[in-house]
Amino acid sequence: LAKTTQPISMDSYEGxxxxxxxxxxxxxxxxxxxxxxxxxxxxPRFIIQGYKTKVTNEVASLFIPADRKSSTLSLPRVSLSxxxxxxxxxxxRDDKIIFGKGTRLHILP
Amino acid sequence: DAGVTQSPTHLIKTRxxxxxxxxxxxxxxxTVSWYQQALGQGPQFIFQYYEEEERQRGxxxxxxxxxxxxxxxxxxxxxxxxxxxxxLYLCASRRDHTDTQYFGPGTRLTVL
Numbered sequence: 001l002a003k004t005t006q007p008i009s010m011d012s013y014e015g016x017x018x019x020x021x022x023x024x025x026x027x028x029x030x031x032x033x034x035x036x037x038x039x040x041x042x043x044p045r046f047i048i049q050g051y052k053t054k055v056t057n058e059v060a061s062l063f064i065p066a067d068r069k070s071s072t073l074s075l076p077r078v079s080l081s082x083x084x085x086x087x088x089x090x091x092x093r094d095d096k097i098i099f100g101k102g103t104r105l106h107i108l109p
Numbered sequence: 110d111a112g113v114t115q116s117p118t119h120l121i122k123t124r125x126x127x128x129x130x131x132x133x134x135x136x137x138x139x140t141v142s143w144y145q146q147a148l149g150q151g152p153q154f155i156f157q158y159y160e161e162e163e164r165q166r167g168x169x170x171x172x173x174x175x176x177x178x179x180x181x182x183x184x185x186x187x188x189x190x191x192x193x194x195x196x197l198y199l200c201a202s203r204r205d206h207t208d209t210q211y212f213g214p215g216t217r218l219t220v221l
Contacts, residue, residue, distance in 0.1 A: 034209070043113070043199050043212030044152065087151060096142065096165050097210065099151030 022088030113213035134202030
């Protein structure tokens with residue numbers, strides 16, 4: 001399974017756009033990139049998944065360059081309620097997912 | 110449409126005891142995975158069930174066992190509890206073995 005590297009923590013302010021970058025240099029051809037959000041004492045919540053280029057949904061955008069060795073989760077106009085841990089995961093869609101330590105995002109007023 | 114549900118919400122046990130945690134997958138989902146999340150860490154994969162069989166297993170001892178029922182619900186059993194088994198236990202389900210996983214709220218297990 002590909003190993004991912006993401007910042008341990010990030011701070012931002014309400015109303016700003018937040019970009020969290022994840023490195024996955026050893027990504028395999030059949031790997032997908034998935035991001036989850038987790039609040040304390042709750043289960044992770046699926047945010048977005050992509051394979052290449054750009055994916056957008058009502059919550060976030062995911063940018064994946066052509067070499068797929070990294071990806072960037074973009075959260076538009078964050079609010080205090082976006083304070084959470086964000087996990088970047090890389091795995092085939094039919095395989096188990098391995099979580100790293102994630103990025104602790106802290107939104108300030 | 111109910112999402113993934115887990116019971117109980119919280120549980121307190123003592124060392125050496127046995128515990129059973131339960132999970133009902135999201136409607137239409139047939140694959141269930143279990144994770145253990147210690148405080149401050151990411152979830153760790155325990156095992157996955159599909160068609161009532163254990164498909165994959167993480168690096169957990171045999172004290173951790175599971176079962177999947179014909180209605181796709183699942184149980185996680187942990188025997189001979191240790192203090193280190195205290196954690197949030199998460200269940201995740203997906204529609205088939207290629208779909209996105211959705212997580213339940215978890216069961217907080219405390220071993221005294």
